[in-house]
Amino acid sequence: MDKPPSDPQNPLLELRRLTPARIALGRSGTSMPTSAQLDFQYAHAQARDAVHLPFDHAGLSAQLAECGRQSLLLHSAAANRDSYLQRPDLGRKLSDASAQNLRDYAQANPGGVDLVIVVADGLSALAVHRHTAPFLTRLQEQIATDRWSVSPVVLVEQGRVAIGDEIGELLGAKMVVILIGERPGLSSPDSLGLYFTYNPKIGLTDAYRNCISNVRLEGLSYGMAAHRLVYLMREACRRQLSGVNLKDEAQVQTLVSDAGADTKGNFLLSPLNT
Secondary structure (H helix, E strand, O other), X not given: OOEOOOOOOOOHHHHOOOOOOOOOOOEEOOEOOHHHHHHHXXXXXXXXHHHHOOOOHHHHHHHHHHOOOOEEEEEEOOOOHHHHHHOHHHHHOEOHHHHHHHHHHHHHOOOOEEEEEEEEOOOOHHHHHHHHHHXXXXXXXXXXXXXXXXXXXXXXXXXXXXXXXXXXXXXXXXEEEEEEEOOOOOOOOOOEEEEEEEOOXXXXXXXXXXXXXXXXXXXXXXXXXXXXXXXXXXXXXXXXXXXXXXXXOOOOOXXXXXXXXXXXXXXXXOHHHO
């Protein structure tokens, strides 16, 4: 019979209330309890589903339109999901048709822009569906005072991080940030990653990018992620660089000021830790 974790002498039991990590699971003979095994299989299925979930770009475009944001839809050189997963290089560049569409847009709107926001499905379209619109709302609140010129939000199907550099170069952008679904974990199938590059151009490596990861309700809140990203963008403009030479030294907002609805579930913000 399964033996639930009920030993009062086990200090790990108290930690189970504070973290989704699989600790103090109990035992059934020499094996895990059935409930713990089923929970693991369910989490694994969620992660697999997140990887293969189709990108609902039409739904996301509608959400952005409700917030007054225009969007452009592009596609990477990966023709389908199987190609995307087997050929990472194809996800890092635009298809010929999309690249030409973007050139046409840039020719019709000359002069370049300060900032391009790219949204790609990556390895978890679920993360993009859930977090893009609310995060961009918080980001807009913080960048409004900087008066940066911003292009329409660029949606990319079957895209990887480096595709943002090509988009930024074609649009003559000073900065690009790509919001992308991160590789799902067994407790985080919907984690959103942000990758920022100053002076984007084709061929840059990860050393030229700054990353802010784990943006989700149970991880880094929208407000704190937007605060860190704006800091990086302002410092990048001042120093004219990004990547390993640009450190994230943003003053972290107080937990009280940022502990709103978008931080629900983050155990670091729990009253138990005050």
